[in-house]
Amino acid sequence: MAKGLTKREENYSQWYNELVTKADLAENSSVRGCMVIKPYGYAIWEKMRDALDKMFKDTGHVNAYFPLFIPKSFFTKEASHVDGFAKECAVVTHYRLKTGSDGKSIVVDEDAKLEEELIVRPTSETIIWSTYKNWIQSYRDLPLLINQWANVVRWEMRTRLFLRTAEFLWQEGHTAHATKAEAIEEAKRMINIYSDFAQNWMALPVIMGEKSENERFAGALDTYTIEALMQDGKALQSGTSHFLGQNFAKAFDVKFATKEGKEEYVWATSWGVSTRLMGALIMAHSDDNGLVLPPKLAPIQVVIIPIHKTAEQLEAINQKADTLCKLLKDKGISVKYDNRDTQTPGWKFAEYELKGVPVRIAIGPRDIENNTFEIARRDTLEKKIISIDGADVLIESLLDEIQNNIYKKAIDFRAANTHTANTYEEFKTLVKNQVGFIKAHWDGTKVTEEIIKNETKATIRCIPFDAEIENGTCIYSGKPSNKRVLFAISY
Amino acid sequence: MAKGLTKREENYSQWYNELVTKADLAENSSVRGCMVIKPYGYAIWEKMRDALDKMFKDTGHVNAYFPLFIPKSFFTKEASHVDGFAKECAVVTHYRLKTGSDGKSIVVDEDAKLEEELIVRPTSETIIWSTYKNWIQSYRDLPLLINQWANVVRWEMRTRLFLRTAEFLWQEGHTAHATKAEAIEEAKRMINIYSDFAQNWMALPVIMGEKSENERFAGALDTYTIEALMQDGKALQSGTSHFLGQNFAKAFDVKFATKEGKEEYVWATSWGVSTRLMGALIMAHSDDNGLVLPPKLAPIQVVIIPIHKTAEQLEAINQKADTLCKLLKDKGISVKYDNRDTQTPGWKFAEYELKGVPVRIAIGPRDIENNTFEIARRDTLEKKIISIDGADVLIESLLDEIQNNIYKKAIDFRAANTHTANTYEEFKTLVKNQVGFIKAHWDGTKVTEEIIKNETKATIRCIPFDAEIENGTCIYSGKPSNKRVLFAISY
Numbered sequence: 001m002a003k004g005l006t007k008r009e010e011n012y013s014q015w016y017n018e019l020v021t022k023a024d025l026a027e028n029s030s031v032r033g034c035m036v037i038k039p040y041g042y043a044i045w046e047k048m049r050d051a052l053d054k055m056f057k058d059t060g061h062v063n064a065y066f067p068l069f070i071p072k073s074f075f076t077k078e079a080s081h082v083d084g085f086a087k088e089c090a091v092v093t094h095y096r097l098k099t100g101s102d103g104k105s106i107v108v109d110e111d112a113k114l115e116e117e118l119i120v121r122p123t124s125e126t127i128i129w130s131t132y133k134n135w136i137q138s139y140r141d142l143p144l145l146i147n148q149w150a151n152v153v154r155w156e157m158r159t160r161l162f163l164r165t166a167e168f169l170w171q172e173g174h175t176a177h178a179t180k181a182e183a184i185e186e187a188k189r190m191i192n193i194y195s196d197f198a199q200n201w202m203a204l205p206v207i208m209g210e211k212s213e214n215e216r217f218a219g220a221l222d223t224y225t226i227e228a229l230m231q232d233g234k235a236l237q238s239g240t241s242h243f244l245g246q247n248f249a250k251a252f253d254v255k256f257a258t259k260e261g262k263e264e265y266v267w268a269t270s271w272g273v274s275t276r277l278m279g280a281l282i283m284a285h286s287d288d289n290g291l292v293l294p295p296k297l298a299p300i301q302v303v304i305i306p307i308h309k310t311a312e313q314l315e316a317i318n319q320k321a322d323t324l325c326k327l328l329k330d331k332g333i334s335v336k337y338d339n340r341d342t343q344t345p346g347w348k349f350a351e352y353e354l355k356g357v358p359v360r361i362a363i364g365p366r367d368i369e370n371n372t373f374e375i376a377r378r379d380t381l382e383k384k385i386i387s388i389d390g391a392d393v394l395i396e397s398l399l400d401e402i403q404n405n406i407y408k409k410a411i412d413f414r415a416a417n418t419h420t421a422n423t424y425e426e427f428k429t430l431v432k433n434q435v436g437f438i439k440a441h442w443d444g445t446k447v448t449e450e451i452i453k454n455e456t457k458a459t460i461r462c463i464p465f466d467a468e469i470e471n472g473t474c475i476y477s478g479k480p481s482n483k484r485v486l487f488a489i490s491y
Numbered sequence: 492m493a494k495g496l497t498k499r500e501e502n503y504s505q506w507y508n509e510l511v512t513k514a515d516l517a518e519n520s521s522v523r524g525c526m527v528i529k530p531y532g533y534a535i536w537e538k539m540r541d542a543l544d545k546m547f548k549d550t551g552h553v554n555a556y557f558p559l560f561i562p563k564s565f566f567t568k569e570a571s572h573v574d575g576f577a578k579e580c581a582v583v584t585h586y587r588l589k590t591g592s593d594g595k596s597i598v599v600d601e602d603a604k605l606e607e608e609l610i611v612r613p614t615s616e617t618i619i620w621s622t623y624k625n626w627i628q629s630y631r632d633l634p635l636l637i638n639q640w641a642n643v644v645r646w647e648m649r650t651r652l653f654l655r656t657a658e659f660l661w662q663e664g665h666t667a668h669a670t671k672a673e674a675i676e677e678a679k680r681m682i683n684i685y686s687d688f689a690q691n692w693m694a695l696p697v698i699m700g701e702k703s704e705n706e707r708f709a710g711a712l713d714t715y716t717i718e719a720l721m722q723d724g725k726a727l728q729s730g731t732s733h734f735l736g737q738n739f740a741k742a743f744d745v746k747f748a749t750k751e752g753k754e755e756y757v758w759a760t761s762w763g764v765s766t767r768l769m770g771a772l773i774m775a776h777s778d779d780n781g782l783v784l785p786p787k788l789a790p791i792q793v794v795i796i797p798i799h800k801t802a803e804q805l806e807a808i809n810q811k812a813d814t815l816c817k818l819l820k821d822k823g824i825s826v827k828y829d830n831r832d833t834q835t836p837g838w839k840f841a842e843y844e845l846k847g848v849p850v851r852i853a854i855g856p857r858d859i860e861n862n863t864f865e866i867a868r869r870d871t872l873e874k875k876i877i878s879i880d881g882a883d884v885l886i887e888s889l890l891d892e893i894q895n896n897i898y899k900k901a902i903d904f905r906a907a908n909t910h911t912a913n914t915y916e917e918f919k920t921l922v923k924n925q926v927g928f929i930k931a932h933w934d935g936t937k938v939t940e941e942i943i944k945n946e947t948k949a950t951i952r953c954i955p956f957d958a959e960i961e962n963g964t965c966i967y968s969g970k971p972s973n974k975r976v977l978f979a980i981s982y
Contacts, residue, residue: 030621031563031609034558039637042555055910064533067525068611068658069643072588074521076597087588090560091599092611094582096564097648099573106567108582118522119598120559120583121610130521140833144532150561151642155586167559316864342631 005354012232016283016340022163023291023355031088033159033166037275040355043299045278047170048282049149050416051201051296052171055193060147061173068151069118076434078251081125081219088155090120090166097446124268125219125244128174129252132181136176136266138257143186144176152274163236163281163491176266178256180245183267184222190271191224194239202277203294203407204228204284206415207437207486208240209462212416214449217270223366227461227486229414230283233434235461235488241271279491285379285406292354292379294406295399300368302328302335307345307364307460314339316368324361324373327392333399339418348384354377354463359395360404379405424475427487431456437488442483443474452476458487492887496845498779503723507774511652514782514846515947516769524650524657527941528766533791536660536769540640541713542787543662543764547589552636552664556784557618559642560609566615569742572616572710579646581611581657611644616710616735616761619665622745627667627757629748634677635667643765653770654727654982661824663764667757669747671736674758675713678734679760685730693768694785696820696905697729698928698977700953705940708761712736718952718977720905721774724925726952730770732762770931770982774872776897781848782871785897786890793819793826793886798836798855805830807859811879815852824890844869850886850891856922872897911975915925915966916979922947926978932972934965943967949978 005022006014021027025041028034037045039486053063069092075082095113100104104285128146135141149171171192177183181382190209198204206226216223222240228238246265249255254266274465285292295301298300304324306317328335336357338348345362351425352360360376367373373391376383379402387395430438442448442460452475453459474481495512497505512518516532519525528536544554562581587603590596612618614958619637626632640662650656664681668674682699689695697717707714711733719729737756738819740746745757776783786792797877804938809981812828829839836853845849851867858864864882867874870893877885908927912918919930923967933939933951943966944950958974 027625029558030558030562030618032559034560036622037556039553039555043553045556062530062534063532063537065528065660066521067520067527068644069522069525071521072597072599075588076595082597083592088586089588090583091585091588091608092581093584093599096579097582097610098578106563106569106573108563110582117582119588131527134518153559169556185751204968454559464877 005290007289008231015288016279019282019286019290020462023321025282025291026161031166033156035161035165035167037169040299043279044281044293045275047280047297048197048201048277049171052197053149054407055197056171056173057149059145059189059193061147061175063106063149064146065122065150066131066148069125070121070124070165071432072117072119074130074440075119077126077220078247080247081251088157089122090153090155092118092120117358121150121155122152123270123272124148124150124152125174125248126151126252126488129248129254129268130265132174132176133254136254136256139178139259140477142176142178142256142266143182145173145186146175146238147171147173147253153292154233161283162196162275166274172270175253175269176249177269178258179265180265182247183245183269187222187224187241187269187271190269191226191239191241194226194241194271194273198226198228198238198277198280199407201294201296202281202284203278203296203403203410204238204409205317205411207374207462209467211240211462211484212446212449212460212485214446215460217242219244219247220270221247221454225462227488228280228284229410229436230280230491232419233412233436233489235437236276236280236283237461237490238277239271239273242269244265244268246269255407284410286356289381290354292406293356293358295358295403298358299334300336300352300355300357300359301333301399302359303348304363305345305348305352306337307362309365313365313368316345317363318364318439318464320368320373322361322389324388328395328433333396333398334393334442358399377402394439416421421475422472426443427452427458428456431489432459433488434489437461437486439484440475440487441472441483443477443479443481443484445477446473448476452487458489461488461490494557496779496781497867501972504951506779507770508652510777510781512774516773517652519652522657523649524647526652526656526658527861528660530606530770531783531790533786535772535788536766537581537690538788538790538852539688539768539772540662543684543688544638544640546688547638547662547664548909550680550684552638552666555639556635556641557615557639559612561612561615562617563610564610565621568617569710569738572742579648580613581646581679582646583609583611584882596663612641613643613645614761614763615639615641615643615663616665616739619858620739620745620759623665623667623757624743624745627745627747630750632671633667633669633747634673635679636664637666638664640786642739645676645904646781653766653773656766659766661763663761663763666760667740667745668760669749669755669758671758674736674760675705675734678713678715678760678762680733681760682717685717685732685762685764687866688766689717689719689729689771689896692785692872693772693775693786693788694894694901695771696902697896698953698955700958700977702953702957703937703940703951703976704793705937706951708733710735710738714740714788716953718731718799718979720901720908720927720979721771721982722904724908724927724980726928727767727771728952728979728981729768730762730764734758775901777847780872781845783848783897784847786849786894787847789826790849791827791843791846791848792824792890793850793852794839794848795826795852795854796827796843797830798853804856807856811854811859811864815879815882818879819886822883822887824883839930849890867882868893870900912966915965918949918966919947919978920944922949923980925980928951928952928977930975931966932963933976934968934972936972939965939967943978952979952981
């Protein structure tokens with residue numbers, strides 16, 4: 001129930017935290033920084049996962065599974081990867097517990113200390129490339145297009161449900177190629193798939209582009225990203241795809257014999273999206289009444305609620321509802337008929353509104369007489385009375401309309417919250433007002449990027465692929481620049 | 492290629508290990524006891540997972556996700572669970588690494604020691620019941636029917652791919668009920684689902700029954716099991732479902748208000764199957780030429796291989812094959828046309844035989860003239876020439892026939908390898924000859940069970956649900972018994 005849900009305007013961050021727990025999406029667990037993904041939240045994640053999995057398979061990728069643990073020494077093999085990943089990690093040092101001397105407690109068995117510590121994977125490049133060494137000998141073994149759905153752990157100090165948790169679920173693709181051009185093409189293909197998924201399934205507009213050197217993945221030569229804008233004007237990095245060059249192939253000595261019989265290092269990519277997408281989905285569309293879900297990812301697309309006083313009325317409504325359910329299911333629409341007698345219709349209305357069910361149908365005694373029902377859209381909160389005849393066709397197209405409308409609202413919001421800054425003063429004022437994306441010229445140097453970040457907290461989210469070429473000067477240094485990059489305060 | 496595959500008769504265990512790696516199912520990783528599940532093996536696991544997941548959802552269960560880590564103290568809360576599970580576990584003691592004093596290596600940061608160690612889940616009863624405490628207040632919150640697909644870790648000393656690995660993938664269902672009867676009904680429902688799945692999807696006959704007290708899950712009042720027979724005469728426990736009574740509810744103080752307003756402890760079940768099923772699938776059906784897969788779980792059900800000398804011939808075969816592929820796909824059959832020119836037809840024949848593809852089609856120049864092709868069944872290795880007209884219908888029913896035949900073969904094998912023993916001498920002779928299942932009378936005591944186990948290595952696999960009631964005497968003690976239980980040497 002929306003009762004007690006803080007308004008976005010009052011405190012956006014609190015609104016988010018409350019919404020995640022009240023809508024039964026996730027909650028904090030007894031383990032610091034680790035979340036429990038509740039059934040309703042997990043059902044949404046399953047839909048996201050299945051849609052992505054199909055897109056990966058349709059582009060020739062296969063799934064596999066690699067170990068949870070990585071020997072500590074593996075992290076030292078790729079120099080830049082060490083600094084980026086081998087720090088805030090869960091470290092396994094022992095493999096046995098025993099009963100304590102009090103006969104009740106259990107303690108770590110010091111005799112069972114591992115010779116080499118194992119790290120719970122924060123990402124799997126190292127363990128996977130150490131495996132690829134045995135899988136790749138010749139050009140015939142390439143390309144290798146593998147994805148893994150897995151849990152990973154990064155010991156974050158400040159955590160928030162879905163957005164930043166110590167353990168999270170994700171997929172990580174790790175591909176191996178014979179040429180540089182093919183690897184770059186793959187990395188771009190995957191960021192395009194993420195963009196398609198965000199826009200067509202999540203109704204989430206994103207800007208695709210390249211990360212600046214500062215923001216690149218540890219070990220990558222190039223990182224591509226999709227960046228989305230949340231309702232509080234902050235950006236959320238929603239997926240990344242990395243061109244890794246030959247860094248991991250060299251670190252793990254993965255060479256292949258070319259058609260011409262030469263020996264060369266393999267070219268690599270990796271790419272991933274995580275349960276963080278759940279955070280993006282929630283924050284991008286929801287309102288002060290609760291969650292707003294795009295129909296394509298809603299576990300329940302239509303809910304039907306009976307409104308009755310007598311048992312006879314309920315019986316008549318049950319019959320109508322059953323007919324309607326069958327018609328909708330035949331169209332592949334997921335529908336729930338909630339005729340529980342333990343809750344009132346009012347409670348149910350609030351509950352399904354909070355949970356973002358796209359279409360709510362209410363059937364009362366008068367509807368039975370008139371062969372009608374009341375239909376309410378979650379996105380606009382509009383209601384109307386319609387005839388049951390042909391309702392399935394109407395609802396099918398209404399779900400499409402809602403999907404499109406949610407996307408359009410997000411596009412409009414982003415347009416209204418994207419600004420250009422031509423001077424550093426303009427830039428600082430925009431940042432101070434938390435306006436969203438800022439397009440500005442930048443001189444391309446690390447130094448300038450860092451000064452701007454330190455002074456304003458805004459970072460370069462990406463150098464958009466579709467940035468127009470135009471002559472300008474860097475807002476900070478005044479040096480020449482040939483395109484605007486995308487700045488924002490980010491999650 | 493079957494080349495180099497040890498024969499089952501020579502060394503069954505070596506045959507299994509070689510088959511798993513040569514058929515690209517899995518391999519050992521650089522991390523002791525942890526496996527890499529390769530794409531072909533993972534594709535089979537995905538099919539198993541999807542079929543089970545649908546069966547769980549069809550019976551009202553939903554999925555969720557709980558943390559990978561469990562605080563050490565949680566294991567001490569349920570007394571019998573401690574001994575069973577809190578011993579051989581991966582223990583996380585630190586959460587940070589740092590660069591070593593040599594500036595190159597990385598070392599554990601001793602300043603980042605956890606106050607309480609975290610255990611990588613060996614099973615999730617404790618963390619889940621500590622969560623359920625907040626989810627269950629009233630009878631309205633029950634039943635709670637939740638499943639989780641996850642990785643778990645048990646630090647096994649002697650590991651074998653799929654059968655016993657330190658990390659494995661599984662599903663674990665954890666349900667909460669208002670009454671004892673309902674919980675028992677649920678535990679039985681789930682063992683029945685496992686049995687259905689084993690028989691109808693894996694073509695694996697299983698015997699359902701109850702575990703003796705010795706063999707029960709740590710913390711359960713009753714454990715139900717499905718037991719399958721492998722080709723070497725050993726039994727493989729393939730799935731278990733536990734009636735946990737109120738043990739975990741009491742350990743984590745999970746009470747609910749009944750309809751009558753009383754407060755009572757909740758009743759629990761848990762149930763799981765794991766990647767161990769892959770081991771059962773491989774061992775039950777495969778032969779000296781390689782894997783034999785039941786069509787319902789085969790990632791590739793039909794493979795088509797062209798046999799040609801000239802490019803023109805290949806062109807004509809490609810056309811026929813494309814037509815056939817389309818027809819088969821329209822019937823929902825997964826088909827692969829392998830016209831790679833990097834491998835010979837002979838190599839391909841051996842490869843797909845090794846990988847257990849149920850149906851192999853070869854098309855040569857003469858087939859083009861005659862509008863025919865050669866079809867070979869993996870299960871019987873029979874070949875015949877058939878007409879392309881109507882081939883899709885024929886292949887569809889052939890796949891069913893293969894599924895049934897594989898099951899029948901396994902049933903026949905089990906029947907031939909199930910014996911009754913009326914005396915301890917008979918029993919010992921049977922065990923020595925590794926004959927499979929032995930039905931024998933037992934006096935129902937722990938002591939007898941343990942003596943038999945110590946002297947013969949045979950254990951009570953289960954007390955079959957369908958055991959006939961008959962008067963008899965225990966083979967060891969001579970005390971009265973009213974039904975035979977199922978003994979075997981087991982994996």
